[in-house]
Amino acid sequence: MSGKQENSNMIRLGISTCPNDTFAFHALLNHLVDWHGLDFQIELLDIQQLNQRLFEGGFDVAKTSFHAALLLSDRFYVLPSGSALGFGVGPLLLAKQHGLQPTDESQLTLCPGEHTTAKLLFDLFHPNSTQIEHCVFSEIMPRLKTGEADFGVCIHEGRFTWQEAGLGLVEDLGTSWEEVTNCPLPLGGLVADQNLPPHVLDSVQATIHASIRYSIDNPESALPTMRQYAQEFNDHVLMQHVELYVNEWTVDLGDVGRGALNKLSQLAQEGGLLPSSKQSISVWRF
Numbered sequence: 669m670s671g672k673q674e675n676s677n678m679i680r681l682g683i684s685t686c687p688n689d690t691f692a693f694h695a696l697l698n699h700l701v702d703w704h705g706l707d708f709q710i711e712l713l714d715i716q717q718l719n720q721r722l723f724e725g726g727f728d729v730a731k732t733s734f735h736a737a738l739l740l741s742d743r744f745y746v747l748p749s750g751s752a753l754g755f756g757v758g759p760l761l762l763a764k765q766h767g768l769q770p771t772d773e774s775q776l777t778l779c780p781g782e783h784t785t786a787k788l789l790f791d792l793f794h795p796n797s798t799q800i801e802h803c804v805f806s807e808i809m810p811r812l813k814t815g816e817a818d819f820g821v822c823i824h825e826g827r828f829t830w831q832e833a834g835l836g837l838v839e840d841l842g843t844s845w846e847e848v849t850n851c852p853l854p855l856g857g858l859v860a861d862q863n864l865p866p867h868v869l870d871s872v873q874a875t876i877h878a879s880i881r882y883s884i885d886n887p888e889s890a891l892p893t894m895r896q897y898a899q900e901f902n903d904h905v906l907m908q909h910v911e912l913y914v915n916e917w918t919v920d921l922g923d924v925g926r927g928a929l930n931k932l933s934q935l936a937q938e939g940g941l942l943p944s945s946k947q948s949i950s951v952w953r954f
Contacts, residue, residue, distance in 0.1 A: 716781025750858030758842015
């Protein structure tokens with residue numbers, strides 16, 4: 669904390685290693701956009717590691733699951749830029765074999781982290797159905813293939829490669845969300861500590877927005893950065909991922925994005941998955 673006090677322009681920034689983030693933050697990572705006088709100290713981690721570090725106070729600004737953002741809504745703003753939400757973007761509930769359904773408490777479901785939105789969706793649509801074990805997202809499909817678990821909630825590149833692994837599709841949890849809400853699914857977003865001064869929050873937001881616009885305007889330039897951190901090295905799969913998760917709401921949440929966040933909060937509270945005392949997510953007004 670002392671280092672933070674000595675350098676008031678230092679921003680401890682955490683982003684995920686998934687392709688949509690390395691695409692969106694490529695220009696920031698490589699100093700291709702104006703940092704507006706800020707000193708970004710950047711770490712790239714798995715999404716559940718980011719969630720955990722946020723709860724521990726390890727970041728000023730970070731990508732996080734919207735499940736975690738709901739739980740941290742009294743400490744962090746959501747920034748208008750940097751979110752992953754949309755239609756057809758949800759996690760997949762996969763089975764080790766075709767025809768298996770999550771109906772038995774003796775069955776085991778692998779989830780990519782306690783505070784991930786994927787886990788929240790599984791709890792919303794399959795409450796108290798199976799045992800839960802959390803592991804790094806990249807371990808889920810391999811462990812299903814070996815039969816170590818019955819089900820897995822699959823995120824990131826696995827959405828495009830699960831059929832090659834010979835696994836069964838139980839449910840597209842994003843489709844289930846869309847049928848219930850008619851809203852795009854809010855998976856994760858960029859949050860910022862509410863204790864940061866307003867001018868710093870504005871500068872962070874401006875830098876993030878410029879980085880996203882840079883990659884949208886120059887998509888091929890981001891591929892080396894994406895390859896560096898990806899689990900899947902096929903460029904076509906990486907760009908499929910970007911096309912699915914980087915959209916108009918990544919540039920700016922807008923009213924539709926804000927409405928989707930409110931709906932997620934409402935359903936989580938109604939399902940007993942979020943304390944009723946938790947306030948709604950606040951989006952920073954830039």
